[in-house]
Amino acid sequence: MSCHITRRVHDHLALAEIELCGELMIAASAAVEERLSPDRIDEVLEVGAEPAVRRPRSVARRGE
Template sequence: MRRVVPLRGGTVQDHVALAEIELCGDLIIAASAAEDRLSLESIDEVLRVAEARAEYSRE
């Protein structure tokens, strides 16, 4: 078994990667709860695309 030693002795947090992992988890949950394939509109809703677009346009 290979052991991975953390660099610098601490926890490294990549906030972008953590956000992507959370969105992937949300998609997995939505897909597992759906009876059929998720539509593009459903995927956009799960990923909160409309909210992100609105926030981006305010900047």
């Protein structure tokens, strides 16, 4: 007997990590240099930015 489970589980942490990886890939593909500098990686990932100051990812992508 085959049992098909249709429940979907969303791992919000994994989805956020995938989104961040995507942002890094976009930045790397647009970079002139061979590698992203640590400062550029921090900028892309918005390291150190206050939560209220962070732009939504879709807006950040269009503005760069």
